[in-house]
Every structure is written in structure tokens, then in C-alpha cells.
Amino acid sequence: MWRRHAPDPSASGPAPVLDVHRIRQHFDFPAAGRVVTNNAASTQPPRELLELYRSLSPWYENVHRGQSSASQHMTGLFEESYDTIATWLNARSRRSIVTYRNTTEAINAVMYSLLSEFRDGDNVVTTTMEHNSNFVPWYALSREILPRFGRRVDHRLARFDPVTGELDLEHLAQLVDARTKLVCVSGASNFLGTKPPLRRIRAIADDSGYPRPxxxxxxxxxxxxxxxxxxxxxxxxxxxxxxxxxxxxxxxxPFGIGVLYAKEHLLEQALPFLYGGDMIAEGQVAPDRVSYNALPWKYAAGTPNILGVIASAQALRLLLDLVAGGRPRWFGTAEPLARDVVVSSMDLVARHTTAVTEQAMRSAQDVAGLTVYGPPPGAPRSPLVAFTVEGMDPLRIAEGLNELGVESRAGCHCATLAHRDLGLVPSGSCRLSFALYSSPDDVDSAMEALRRVTAPARIGRVGLRAAGRPYP
Ligand SMILES: Cc1ncc(COP(=O)(O)O)c(C=O)c1O
Structure with missing residues (x-):
């Protein structure tokens, strides 16, 4: 069972600023000498989480419908994880939470669930700042899948301002009409960093006049x-x-879990994406009739990634403890999460990652020939900076940074349409991205390395990893 103990009064709320030095001690990568500034791709796992995953093994069993104590124990931990995720998002209940492998699979699940509901002449509106995960499924739906069923569904793309990186809301509003079944937008672009105003987009979607069932x-x-x-x-x-x-x-x-939140009534009405075992109601399978399980298990066909779900939900709890410092309060327990602690902790994370991102943006101004894409300093931005340097291949920059021990990423970051709009295809951009454990020193190291890599006289002299041990 999980540890249960009384809340520690000294850890009742998060500290006013993130103690990054302390937080980093929970991770293995700093000791490996890595400057991890590619966090938009994947973040690093804290040590406790890996230990937790390992510690679950003596009681590992399949979930649901098992008679052993181990199965019941695993089922309890597995199901509680959905409550943790629901509270994290302020969903009404676990009935709105579905787990898949990643964001891509979650978006595909929506596409396949809605497949039969699109009417001839409907449309889907997305934007040109989407990750391919939120573009290609809708492209495939309208151009490849539904035409095979004789249905025409239009796929429309709202543009963004190439200078500010902001989504063109007027254009979006023009594209949304009484045949728009679905508007799909990024909450934060992984290339531009733009954070589109979701409440205004909600209002545009609400006003479309599309007749709902x-x-x-x-x-x-x-x-x-x-x-x-x-x-x-x-x-x-x-x-x-x-x-x-x-x-x-x-x-x-990093345990292979993605989440789909959906309004309960939509999950109730829709057809599942995957069919098979566990998603059916107990005993309700006959040759001519199948009934599905209650939410959210209607959307959990087959044996799920049990340990992955449990460890992932515990990552949220650990994050709260990392932010607060002091004695662990949430990690390793099933205590119902306090929503106010989630909000204040993530506000602190946001403040910290915004600060290091602004530090990087300021420092980038000193790099000759460098262009940063997306919103200007001071505007809302997710914690990343994508840029190009005149006359340099972004790939060469990322390789040069890597030689100096700084991990970045070059390419189109799967935001291919946006790169195309900005004339950056095929070479793309180079991106530095930050997480709660990113330190001002990381930014300084990355920017110093960037200055070295981009200084014409020094190109060619960069050859050694400046910090850290070689990869194993
Ligand atoms: C904005 C955005 N959407 C979708 C994805 C796809 O995520 P995943 O690879 O986990 O499916 C990413 C990953 O980089 C992303 O940044």
C-alpha cells in the first residue's frame, strides 16, 4: 500500500520561488554533466520515480477482475491514478480521463471516435502552428479516410502572424462556420512558443452555429x-x-503514457477508438450484442500500461513535493490532491520557466545574426526559444552545441507547416527549451556555447565536449 502520513505543516504550501538547486538533486542528469535544454521533446525522470516503478514489482499483477490480493492492490493503485490526473486538470472526475500512449495517440483516438459523426459538408479547423500530431490526423480524415466513405469534409487552416507568432484570431473566426464540427488548436506551440487565447477560441467555437446532436x-x-x-x-x-x-x-x-481528457457526455455518446477485452461490461458479450464498460474503462481496451499509469500519476504528486521542498507530502500516497496546491505549484513552475526563458531571450540578443521566432519578450510564451542564425545550418548549430555539452534540437520539431510559412523548410530552426529543473547556469552555458558555435572565427575549433562525461 502507499505510505500515508499526516501533512507536514512546514510543507503545507510551496515555497515562494523554486529552489532549483535542491530540485536538481532529485535527478541524475546533472551529475552526468549534461546541460539539458531540450525539454520540449522530453523531460528527465526524477530518481524517486524510477525507484517507485521498481518498487511496484513485488505486487505487479493485471488489473480488474483478478481475485488475487495483488490484482486488487494493482487495480486500486491504477484506478486512483485516474483520480490524481483528473484533479490535476480539474476534471469533474476520472470518468473524463482516458490514457493512451502519448498525445499523438490521444488525438488520433478523438479522430477515430468522431469518424462516424462527421456529416457530408462538415469541416475541421486547425492552425498552421500545430504540431503534426494535431494536423496530420485531420488531414488524413478529410483527404484520405472520409472520401473512401463518400463523405467530403473540409480541413481549414488558420494562419499566424509571422512577426509576432500570434494566432490570427480574425482569420480563425472567418474559417469557423455553421459546418465546423471541430476546432483543434495548440495550447502552446512547440516551435513559436505562442500560447493562443483559449477562452477566445472557445467563444469562436461556441458561436459557430454548428447544430449539435x-x-x-x-x-x-x-x-x-x-x-x-x-x-x-x-x-x-x-x-x-x-x-x-x-x-x-x-x-x-517517461513510461509511455499520454492522456486524453474529454467531457463525460462526449465519451458516453462516442464510439470507442479501440475494441476488445476490458472495455466491455462484465459478461455482456453475446454473438449479437456487446455492451461497453462504464467510463473511463470503456476507453481502456486490452491490458493497459499499468505501471506506466501508476508511476505517471505519481510523477504529478512528486512534482508537488519537489516544488514545496520539506518532507514529502503527496508522493507515494493516494491522498486526494488539493487543487489549490496544484495551481500554486504550477504557477511557481511557470514563473520559474518563464524567467529562464526570458534570460535566454535577452542573452540571444547579443548573438550576431540570430532571429528568434514567436512572441516578443514579455508576451506569453511557453518555455522555449527557437531561432536561426544567418548563414548557419540549424543542424550544424545543434551539433556544435552538443560538442560543447549543450543539448538542443534542430529541425522542424514536427511544426512543419509553421516552418514552411516562415520559409524555414527544409533546414528548420534550432530550439532551446526549459523545465522546472533548468537553472540560470544552464541558460548561461547554453548561450555561451551558442556564442562560440556561431562566432565565425571559432567555427571549426569547437570539437570537444566542454563539460561532462562522455555518453556511456
Ligand atoms: C505541441 C505538441 N503536440 C504534440 C506533440 C506530440 O507528442 P507525443 O510525441 O508525445 O505524441 C508534441 C511533442 O513534441 C508537441 O510538442
């Missing part, structure tokens, strides 16, 4: 929150989103 009108709203959930507090009820997806590997937990 329940007699109401308005378009559905899906938010790709892969970059939003790890860097801010997200309240799905306040945002009134219909669907929201994120991946735990960007939130300290």
Missing part, C-alpha cells in the same frame, strides 16, 4: 496541451474544452 449549437474544441500542461496549471472546466491531450514523457514520467 443534442439540439444545442456550437463546434467542439480540442486543445493539444502537450506543451501547456507541463509548464502551467490547466483547468479544463474553466477553459471549457471538449478534448485536451498531453504526454507524461514531457512531465517527468
Amino acid at each position: 443534442d439540439g444545442d449549437s456550437g463546434s467542439l474544441l480540442l486543445v493539444d496541451a502537450a506543451q501547456l500542461v507541463p509548464s502551467s496549471s490547466v483547468d479544463v472546466q474553466a477553459l471549457d474544452v471538449d478534448y485536451l491531450a498531453f504526454s507524461f514523457h514531457k512531465l517527468l514520467a
Whole structure:
């Protein structure tokens, strides 16, 4: 069973600023000498989480319908994990939480669930700042899948301002009409860093006039929150989103779990994405009739990634403890999460990651020929900076940074449409991205390395990893 102990009064709320030095001691990568500034791709796992995963093994068993104590124990831990995730997002209950492998699979699940509901002449509106995970499924739906069923569904793309990186809301509003079944937007761009105003987009979707099956009108709203959930507090009820997806590997937990939040009535009505065992009601399978399980298990076909779900939900609890410092309060327990602690902790994470991102943006101004994409300093931005340097291949920059021990990422970051709009295809951009454990020293190291890599006279002299041990 989980540890249960009384809350520690000294740890009743998070400290006013993140103690990054202390937080880093919970991770192995600093001792390996790594400057990890590619956190938008995946974050690092804290040591306790890996230990927790290992510690679950003596009681590992399949979940649901097992008679052994081990199975019942695992089922309890597994199901509680859904409550933790629900509270994290301020979902009404676990009935709105579905787990998949990642954001991509979650968005595909929405696409396949809605497949039969699109009417001839409907449309889907997305934007050109989407990750391919929130573009290609809708492209495939409208161009490849539904045409095979004789249905025409239009796929429309709202543009963004190439100078500010802001989503063109007027254009979006023009594209949304009474045939728009679904509006799909990124909550935070993984290339530009832009954070589109989700409440205004909700209002645009609400006003579309699209006739819903329940007699109401308005378009559905899906938010790709892969970059939003790890860097801010997200309240799905306040945002009134219909669907929201994120991946735990960007939130300290690389165990193959992604989350789909969906409004309960949508999950009730929709057809599942995957069919098979466990998603059916107990005993309710006959040759001519199958009944599905109660939510959320209707959407959990087959044996789930049990340890992955448990460890991922515990990552959220550990994050609260890391932010607060003091004696662990949440990690390793099943105590119902306090929503106010989630909000204040993630506000602190957001403040910290914003500060290091601004530090990087300021420092980038000193690099000759460097162009940063996305919102200007001071505007809302997810904790990343993507840039190009005149006359240099971004790939060469990333390789040069790596030689100096700084991990960045070059390419289109799967935001291919946005790179195309900015004339950056095929070479893309180079990106530095930050997480709660990123320190001002990391930024200094990265920017110093960037100055060395981009200084014309020094190119060619960069050849050795400046810090850290070689990879094993
Ligand atoms: C904005 C955004 N959406 C979707 C994804 C896809 O996430 P995953 O690879 O976990 O499916 C990413 C990953 O980088 C992302 O940044």
C-alpha cells in the first residue's frame, strides 16, 4: 500500500520561488554533466520515480477482475491514478480521463471516435502552428479516410502572424462556420512558443452555429496541451474544452503514457477508438450484442500500461513535493490532491520557466545574426526559444552545441507547416527549451556555447565536449 502520513505543516504550501538547486538533486542528469535544454521533446525522470516503478514489482499483477490480493492492490493503485490526473486538470472526475500512449495517440483516438459523426459538408479547423500530431490526423480524415466513405469534409487552416507568432484570431473566426464540427488548436506551440487565447477560441467555437446532436449549437474544441500542461496549471472546466491531450514523457514520467481528457457526455455518446477485452461490461458479450464498460474503462481496451499509469500519476504528486521542498507530502500516497496546491505549484513552475526563458531571450540578443521566432519578450510564451542564425545550418548549430555539452534540437520539431510559412523548410530552426529543473547556469552555458558555435572565427575549433562525461 502507499505510505500515508499526516501533512507536514512546514510543507503545507510551496515555497515562494523554486529552489532549483535542491530540485536538481532529485535527478541524475546533472551529475552526468549534461546541460539539458531540450525539454520540449522530453523531460528527465526524477530518481524517486524510477525507484517507485521498481518498487511496484513485488505486487505487479493485471488489473480488474483478478481475485488475487495483488490484482486488487494493482487495480486500486491504477484506478486512483485516474483520480490524481483528473484533479490535476480539474476534471469533474476520472470518468473524463482516458490514457493512451502519448498525445499523438490521444488525438488520433478523438479522430477515430468522431469518424462516424462527421456529416457530408462538415469541416475541421486547425492552425498552421500545430504540431503534426494535431494536423496530420485531420488531414488524413478529410483527404484520405472520409472520401473512401463518400463523405467530403473540409480541413481549414488558420494562419499566424509571422512577426509576432500570434494566432490570427480574425482569420480563425472567418474559417469557423455553421459546418465546423471541430476546432483543434495548440495550447502552446512547440516551435513559436505562442500560447493562443483559449477562452477566445472557445467563444469562436461556441458561436459557430454548428447544430449539435443534442439540439444545442456550437463546434467542439480540442486543445493539444502537450506543451501547456507541463509548464502551467490547466483547468479544463474553466477553459471549457471538449478534448485536451498531453504526454507524461514531457512531465517527468517517461513510461509511455499520454492522456486524453474529454467531457463525460462526449465519451458516453462516442464510439470507442479501440475494441476488445476490458472495455466491455462484465459478461455482456453475446454473438449479437456487446455492451461497453462504464467510463473511463470503456476507453481502456486490452491490458493497459499499468505501471506506466501508476508511476505517471505519481510523477504529478512528486512534482508537488519537489516544488514545496520539506518532507514529502503527496508522493507515494493516494491522498486526494488539493487543487489549490496544484495551481500554486504550477504557477511557481511557470514563473520559474518563464524567467529562464526570458534570460535566454535577452542573452540571444547579443548573438550576431540570430532571429528568434514567436512572441516578443514579455508576451506569453511557453518555455522555449527557437531561432536561426544567418548563414548557419540549424543542424550544424545543434551539433556544435552538443560538442560543447549543450543539448538542443534542430529541425522542424514536427511544426512543419509553421516552418514552411516562415520559409524555414527544409533546414528548420534550432530550439532551446526549459523545465522546472533548468537553472540560470544552464541558460548561461547554453548561450555561451551558442556564442562560440556561431562566432565565425571559432567555427571549426569547437570539437570537444566542454563539460561532462562522455555518453556511456
Ligand atoms: C505541441 C505538441 N503536440 C504534440 C506533440 C506530440 O507528442 P507525443 O510525441 O508525445 O505524441 C508534441 C511533442 O513534441 C508537441 O510538442
